[in-house]
Amino acid sequence: MSSAHLTRRRFLTLPLVLALGPVAGALAKAESGRLHYECDVGVLYNALRYRLTGTIDERVDHAGGRYEVRMEGRGSGVENRGEASGILREGRWVPLLSKSWVRIAGREGRTDIGYDHERRVAQYRSRSETFFLGRLRVVDDVVAFPAGTHVDDTVSAILNHADGHWLPEPGGVLETRMVRRRRAAREGSEETHGEYRAEIVPVTLKLVPGPGGGKRMALFDLTGFSSWAVADRPAEIVFEAGGRPEVVTARLMYGTTFTIRFVLRA
Secondary structure (H helix, E strand, O other): OOHHHHHHHHHHHHHHHHHOHHHHHOOOOOOEEEEEEEEEEEEOOOOEEEEEEEEEEEEEEOOOOEEEEEEEEEEOOEEEEEEEEEEEEOOEEEEEEEEEEEEEOOEEEEEEEEEEOOOOEEEEEEEEEOOOOOOEEEEEEEEEOOOOOOEOOHHHHHHHHHOOOOOOEOOOEEEEEEEEEOOOOOOOOOOOOOOEOEEEEEEEEEEEOOHHHOOOEEEEOOOOOOOOOOOOOOEEEEEOOOOOEEEEEEEOHHHOEEEEEEEEEO
16 A cells, blocks of 8 residues: 555544644633644554644633634644634533634645524534545535534533533533534445535543543543544543643554644743
8 A cells, every 4th residue: 555545544533633622722721822732643553653733822701701712733744724712601601603624635624613592503514525536525504403402612612611611410421512514324434425414413521530540531432523433442631630631642443543732831
């Protein structure tokens, strides 16, 4: 198998990695600041290695009830940008806008989500290319919020957790809902069809103690977001003492691993 072909195949895991960037950005203690992140990806048990570095600029105004987060990263053959904004509504952070763009090995993907909490609907637009053949998957859809539920993006969810607005259920399970492109149960990496829709799905994190009674951790099932995830290998999120994410790690198919580290610098 050629190196170029293998690179595109394994980079299928990276949109998930890049999407996690704003999570920690929304959680810095300061009302505004810059967070640096580093992402390391190992393929075929580290036979191939990739590295992405970037920054996250944030402003969280607790008194005014608003947040804004912007991120940008770059690496060899990889670029990403993202932004998110939201407000404090009825004692809980809720998203207003979430945008992400990524270019990986020449393929591009973009997702824009607008949230209307008065009408309880989300406008979901996305355009992505499959990695082998460059086939398009395009979504332009409106989905209604399920009755009696909260809908988050990654930033609002972690802000709610940090500020005590998102409390665990019995057994230490945190559950919310997020918007994504609807996928077939066993969708292949190059599989496409004429029409795509959006959907709102449950997202759960399981809070667990760290090894040796150390830092608290959460386990996150990635199978709803990546075809390379393995059901019995959830991602691990390690929190620093103040409850902010510090490291995210995951083990995927074919000996693929990734690690993201977040550092708040002056």
